[in-house]
Amino acid sequence: MATPAPSTELHELVREQLAADEIRYTTGRRSVVATIQMASGPRTAAELSRSPRMAVPVSSMYRTLSILEESDVLRKHHGSDGVGRYELAEWLTGHHHHLVCVSCGAIEDIEVPRHAESELKTIVDSLGGDAGFRVLDHVLEIEGVCHACDERLTTESRSS
């Protein structure tokens, strides 16, 4: 199981990973990685590019993101709106899953206790194997209503 990298060490890991592909770890790329690391879940190119810390055109942001994705530093997801959202690859953060709020669309990371993850893996491997599939990974998204939305919805229904 990968250990979430401390902030200092993270950039060194990324630098090495990029170096293997002969790609430079520029200031721009570094701040994208830093900003994504701060975030509590996947972020869109638009969100990242308008982040005060960098203020870079979206086109450049997309270029940076796809380079980092191809080098396996970032991973791309698509929420229910189809917009791409990026987060650090799991070898940098540790394996995790997502809580998706069907009300506000927010996606939050969730860590899975070792025993649960191991049951999960057993189930997944068995399902994939039965289907003649070479299983590489799995993605679990838990859909529901986040605490904030739950309260808001409750309040609204009371006042109506």
Added chain:
Amino acid sequence: MATPAPSTELHELVREQLAADEIRYTTGRRSVVATIQMASGPRTAAELSRSPRMAVPVSSMYRTLSILEESDVLRKHHGSDGVGRYELAEWLTGHHHHLVCVSCGAIEDIEVPRHAESELKTIVDSLGGDAGFRVLDHVLEIEGVCHACDERLTTESRSS
């Protein structure tokens, strides 16, 4: 657990569901539902609209699809490419998950044996509960290489 509806009965269920929203079950909508039912996994608007059986402009297809989605007849997913893909809602097909081939992008439905599904549900409910989340549903995607791609890749590597 929902029972996969036999083809004849399916359209009657859909008709009733639409009737509840005072929406007509037209020929066009009916063939979309029929085509999706035939498919082995979620389909994009483009695929459906160019399907020989209907040959309808994509714009109309999107309208049909969103009506059916809003009435909870279809469910929309976004694959790794961010393109929307539609399939019958689970109350019409029974609960299932997906195998996603990282090589060719194909998505295939997979049924999950009752015992595995029940373990899965236990894990999901517990994870969501711990996070203060009101859990409604879960999506499990198994990523890997499908049998066809696996053979192709093996052959290619041999010949290189």
Added chain:
DNA sequence: TTCCTTGCAAACGATTTGCATTGGA
């Protein structure tokens, strides 16, 4: 007649790409 549905074309938003400029090894 009166809505609902459909086709076509234009509009939109997210993402990609061409090209000239900038910046670091």
Added chain:
DNA sequence: TCCAATGCAAATCGTTTGCAAGGAA
């Protein structure tokens, strides 16, 4: 110096919408 990285603008692609025509109740 020289090639990679960046900014800007134009092009693409999936998806949505306005509007006029066709159809069913």
